[in-house]
Amino acid sequence: xxxxxxxxxxxxxxxxxxxxxxxxxxxxxxxxxxxxxxxxxxxxxxxxxxxxxxxxxxxxxxxxxxxxxxxxxxxxxxxxxxxxxxxxxxxxxxxxxxxxxxxxxxxxxxxxxxxxxxxxxxxxxxxxxxxxxxxxxxxxxxxxxxxxxxxxxxxxxxxxxxxxxxxxxxxxxxxxxxxxxxxxxxxxxxxxxxxxxxxxxxxxxxxxxxxxxxxxxxxxxxxxxxxxxxxxxxxxxxxxxxxxxxxxxxxxxxxxxxxxxxxxxxxxxxxxxxxxxxxxxxxxxxxxxxxxxxxxxxxxxxxxxxxxxxxxxxxxxx
Amino acid sequence: xxxxxxxxxxxxxxxxxxxxxxxxxxxxxxxxxxxxxxxxxxxxxxxxxxxxxxxxxxxxxxxxxxxxxxxxxxxxxxxxxxxxxxxxxxxxxxxxxxxxxxxxxxxxxxxxxxxxxxxxxxxxxxxxxxxxxxxxxxxxxxxxxxxxxxxxxxxxxxxxxxxxxxxxxxxxxxxxxxxxxxxxxxxxxxxxxxxxxxxxxxxxxxxxxxxxxxxxxxxxxxxxxxxxxxxxxxxxxxxxxxxxxxxxxxxxxxxxxxxxxxxxxxxxxxxxxxxxxxxxxxxxxxxxxxxxxxxxxxxxxxxxxxxxxxxxxxxxxxx
Numbered sequence: 105x106x107x108x109x110x111x112x113x114x115x116x117x118x119x120x121x122x123x124x125x126x127x128x129x130x131x132x133x134x135x136x137x138x139x140x141x142x143x144x145x146x147x148x149x150x151x152x153x154x155x156x157x158x159x160x161x162x163x164x165x166x167x168x169x170x171x172x173x174x175x176x177x178x179x180x181x182x183x184x185x186x187x188x189x190x191x192x193x194x195x196x197x198x199x200x201x202x203x204x205x206x207x208x209x210x211x212x213x214x215x216x217x218x219x220x221x222x223x224x225x226x227x228x229x230x231x232x233x234x235x236x237x238x239x240x241x242x243x244x245x246x247x248x249x250x251x252x253x254x255x256x257x258x259x260x261x262x263x264x265x266x267x268x269x270x271x272x273x274x275x276x277x278x279x280x281x282x283x284x285x286x287x288x289x290x291x292x293x294x295x296x297x298x299x300x301x302x303x304x305x306x307x308x309x310x311x312x313x314x315x316x317x318x319x320x321x322x323x324x325x326x327x328x329x330x331x332x333x334x335x336x337x338x339x340x341x342x343x344x345x346x347x348x349x350x351x352x353x354x355x356x357x358x359x360x361x362x363x364x365x366x367x368x369x370x371x372x373x374x375x376x377x378x379x380x381x382x383x384x385x386x387x388x389x390x391x392x393x394x395x396x397x398x399x400x401x402x403x404x405x406x407x408x409x410x411x412x413x414x415x416x417x418x419x420x421x422x
Numbered sequence: 423x424x425x426x427x428x429x430x431x432x433x434x435x436x437x438x439x440x441x442x443x444x445x446x447x448x449x450x451x452x453x454x455x456x457x458x459x460x461x462x463x464x465x466x467x468x469x470x471x472x473x474x475x476x477x478x479x480x481x482x483x484x485x486x487x488x489x490x491x492x493x494x495x496x497x498x499x500x501x502x503x504x505x506x507x508x509x510x511x512x513x514x515x516x517x518x519x520x521x522x523x524x525x526x527x528x529x530x531x532x533x534x535x536x537x538x539x540x541x542x543x544x545x546x547x548x549x550x551x552x553x554x555x556x557x558x559x560x561x562x563x564x565x566x567x568x569x570x571x572x573x574x575x576x577x578x579x580x581x582x583x584x585x586x587x588x589x590x591x592x593x594x595x596x597x598x599x600x601x602x603x604x605x606x607x608x609x610x611x612x613x614x615x616x617x618x619x620x621x622x623x624x625x626x627x628x629x630x631x632x633x634x635x636x637x638x639x640x641x642x643x644x645x646x647x648x649x650x651x652x653x654x655x656x657x658x659x660x661x662x663x664x665x666x667x668x669x670x671x672x673x674x675x676x677x678x679x680x681x682x683x684x685x686x687x688x689x690x691x692x693x694x695x696x697x698x699x700x701x702x703x704x705x706x707x708x709x710x711x712x713x714x715x716x717x718x719x720x721x722x723x724x725x726x727x728x729x730x731x732x733x734x735x736x737x738x739x740x741x
Contacts, residue, residue, distance in 0.1 A: 257433070258440050260672055261724055263716040265679025266697060267444075270713050273701040274448060350565035354683060357567045358698055373571060377687070380575050387575055391568050399563040406559070 147407020223349035234294030242302025342405035519692035527615030539627025592689035
């Protein structure tokens with residue numbers, strides 16, 4: 105799937121020329137970053153792959169209706185061998201079937217919905233908490249900084265998968281709990297980054313100017329300081345999403361996330377463990393879906409970082 | 423140095439305290455009825471009340487917390503609900519497996535990560551650099567459990583079909599009974615634990631090494647005519663490792679998560695497998711015991727890492 109996408113994109117999206125402006129025109133830092141990102145072929149391909157995955161996830165019900173295979177529908181006659189084993193990829197089942205005779209492709213598409221939803225939602229929640237706490241600690245300083253920084257240190261030294269496991273043991277597994285656990289254990293590193301940046305930004309003249317005009321702390325924090333932190337926050341969010349997707353898949357794999365029969369990549373892989381000796385497709389396709397997704401987000405995140413901070417990018421390739 | 427050490431230990435105690443409170447709140451205060459859970463579905467209200475009394479859950483929260491901490495400080499983690507074995511015994515019997523997996527995993531992760539990073543940094547933009555960078559992004563994106571499954575499928579099962587049984591797919595052999603068997607059974611699990619983290623370290627080492635190689639003292643050393651190898655390994659690596667070492671402390675928590683997944687996939691009878699098992703059987707004392715033990719390791723290891731950090735880089739002034 106990805107190979108054809110890659111090829112198609114190479115033909116249709118030539119890298120945009122940069123660094124050779126013909127006429128002099130004013131460009132904002134964001135426009136410059138966008139131009140640099142456009143020129144980064146790996147990042148653009150990754151972005152396209154992500155768009156395709158999103159389309160696949162959104163179109164899952166449509167596709168399911170089109171082929172006439174529900175995500176939880178069991179085809180005991182056509183989808184299983186006489187011995188009751190999964191069937192390999194064929195015209196009816198493009199990616200084969202699973203141990204219950206369900207269409208693997210439909211389930212992989214439905215799994216994308218859970219992965220993207222959990223990954224993006226958990227990241228957004230984590231980033232929001234991390235930004236507010238980091239900004240407060242960095243900007244206010246003093247006691248607030250001491251307390252919040254210690255809190256960050258404590259959360260960072262939690263063995264979080266074990267804690268997630270323990271929590272799930274008590275309240276029972278669900279998508280909401282997974283998202284909550286992922287968000288709770290991801291905000292601290294962002295808070296640390298934002299705090300560091302806020303510390304230096306609050307010494308800038310424009311912050312002093314705002315203060316001398318009588319702006320209140322909350323206004324300065326969110327109107328004057330925050331926009332200047334957007335670059336690292338965007339980069340962190342893009343890099344957090346794949347981590348959150350992997351985390352959700354791990355929880356589902358251990359039977360502590362979204363429970364069957366709802367299809368997720370994690371619980372599909374967990375079911376496939378018993379069948380890997382007879383049905384390679386059962387392991388490979390959900391695995392590839394998961395790996396391609398996390399890889400695409402990480403590559404895009406790297407590209408965005410290089411685009412937003414060209415200096416860091418050059419240092420990397422020095 | 424002593425003052426620094428004392429401060430780190432105090433902070434470690436604080437972390438352990440917060441974790442014990444979190445565990446207590448999660449297990450005893452959260453809105454769910456442990457006694458009901460334990461007494462079973464068909465229990466009469468009398469049975470539930472008796473169970474509640476036995477567990478001391480009918481006392482005030484403060485009293486419960488007091489006895490919880492008191493028992494903890496005496497190293498008493500209670501008894502398994504499932505087979506009434508002391509939790510400490512269960513933990514000790516499974517510790518060697520997890521410790522073997524963790525130690526080997528860390529050694530492998532640092533070895534691969536640091537050597538990969540140094541290799542990439544010593545020849546920037548070369549084929550080796552690009553290969554290392556590409557591979558690290560690939561393994562960085564690979565969830566541990568997926569890597570485990572793939573290793574199991576290709577290196578155990580496919581090779582097994584081809585008649586090669588170099589890598590066993592499951593089981594554990596104690597070090598004391600056969601060192602070779604021990605290592606052999608742990609090879610795939612070690613790589614599973616190590617590779618995704620090693621990827622982070624090779625990127626980190628590469629960046630840090632490139633920064634260090636740009637510094638003045640390196641130029642001075644080069645001007646004095648020191649050979650390239652000595653320059654990189656003796657002068658560069660030492661200070662390039664400082665940020666890497668700091669990161670190790672943070673990543674130990676991630677390592678423990680990797681243990682749970684890896685033990686599950688390769689059928690290793692360690693603490694991670696016990697954790698998952700105890701959750702399915704709702705064996706809360708065992709779950710609590712594992713969480714506390716793991717947290718304790720993370721805290722202690724972080725203190726050790728911070729001390730190493732100070733020893734490793736002479737430029738660090740410890741306040």
